[in-house]
Amino acid sequence: MSFIKIIRLLKEHIHKIKALLSKNNYSGISDIKQLPLSGSNRIYFRVIFENQETVLAAYNPDVSENIAWYSFTQHFLSKGLPVPEILARDESYRYLLLQDLGNVSLFDQLAGGFTDPVKKLYTMAVLDLVHFQTKGIDGLDLDVAYPVSAFDKKPVLWDLNYFKYYFVKPHELSFNESKLEADFQRFTDLLLIPDPAYFQYRDFQARNIMILDDKLWYIDFQGGRRGPLQYDLVSLLYQARANLPVEFRRELYMIYQNELEKFIPGSKENFSKYFPYFIYFRLMQVLGAYGFRGLIQRKGHFLNSIPFAVNNLKQLLEDHAISTEFPELTKIFKQVINLKQYEAEESTAEKLTVSINSFSFKKKGYPLDKTENGGGFVFDCRSLPNPGRIAELRNFTGRDKPIIDYLKEKVEVAQFLENAFKMVDQSITNYLDRGFDHLQVNFGCTGGQHRSVYSTEKLKTHLQKYGDDIIVDTEHHEIKD
Secondary structure: OOHHHHHHHHHHHHHHHHHHHHHOOOOOEEEEEEOOOOOOOOEEEEEEEOOOOEEEEEEOOOHHHHHHHHHHHHHHHHOOOOOOOEEEEOOOOOEEEEOOOOOOEHHHHHHHOOOHHHHHHHHHHHHHHHHHHHOOOOOOOHHHOOOOOEOOHHHHHHHHHHHHHHHHOOOOOOOOHHHHHHHHHHHHHHHOOOOOOEEEOOOOOHHHEEEEOOEEEEOOOOOOEEEOOHHHHHHHHOOOOOOOOHHHHHHHHHHHHHHHHHHOOOOHHHHHHHHHHHHHHHHHHHHHHHHHHHHHOOOHHHHHHHHHHHHHHHHHHHHOOOOOOOHHHHHHHHHHOOOHHHOOOOOOOOOEEEEEEEEEOOOOOOOOOOOOOOOOEEEEHHHOOOHHHOHHHOOOOOOOHHHHHHHHOOHHHHHHHHHHHHHHHHHHHHHHHHOOOEEEEEEEEOOOOOHHHHHHHHHHHHHHHHHHHEEEEEEEOOOOO
């Protein structure tokens, strides 16, 4: 989308929001600021009034989702459940005004570690979850639920196939399609055994729990449906980036079960029996989402979440193996936990890390940036002489002497690299002054084996002049070490 179109749409949103505010007798507007985008299509704005009071305005083009949002909100408020009030909506159901809960979520509180206050907040959330699941379903209008009204075979298979198509296949993992489909069917049947008579929040995790005036408030429940209890507790306890300690998970699990027993006596044994399978299911669902948002949409936050989910999967395989029940799924899981790119790395946040990659434009495309920076330099080496067209050089790579000797004699290659190095040097100098911790540099060519590899290795050598001031990582995406 062009910059001009983005500005035009922003102005249109603000115009519609002002009209909705005026219609509902809001006046004295000081400013309207767009909030950072999240993983959904919803766009949020903070409306600031002259008296410094605020409300949120939301735009969502999906009317069906908004109808569920509005209906569920009114219902939960009538049950005394702590959700933000919808103050107004326009006739199109695309723009809404909301109670402003501020910017602090339960997830934000984790930045200070697992302190006693944070543990208390998590305990409160677990207790509230039981109330949402049991009280929240009573009288809830599921006819407006979005996109489905119940946790049944269809949405379960959607999520399992989401995992297959957006995580398993992009990582080129080995599996038998027919055997995997059989495992999916059996796994679905197992998940549908527990009683589905409760409200399933669907995304009950720390980012969707806001903190205001020492009270917890709950958002993003509009995808909720009728379903079993286990899924939502898994969502909270196994949220990838939250990385809750194992003992604290167990403590919260017991608190949840004791509270649930008050509402559903005798539920503990049946709940526990199926709980591990819902952990596997949730992990597959989030890995599919991370694959789509990270590998396809190239959003760094989701890429950074993958190692945490992989670590959860590794622990789960040790604690509750399912190899005899689901052999093909287990085969895939074992490959997932051995993916080298998601292994934990020693923190280098105190230094600037320069990541240099060689890649093929025609094969996998330019490498993903796993940081929050959103990318870096991409130098196109296809304008340089191509040793891959010479039969006797074709089977060598840019790290081999025949290719090195060939390319270092080409004046245009030297000029190309001189210009590239100047730009990289300028960024490094600036990044060091400003305390940045990552710069990505990518060299691409047709096959990713000759010119791009040679350029990557030359830049690596060039950057030795910075000594210990920076850390240099190199990766050749189309050749094996």
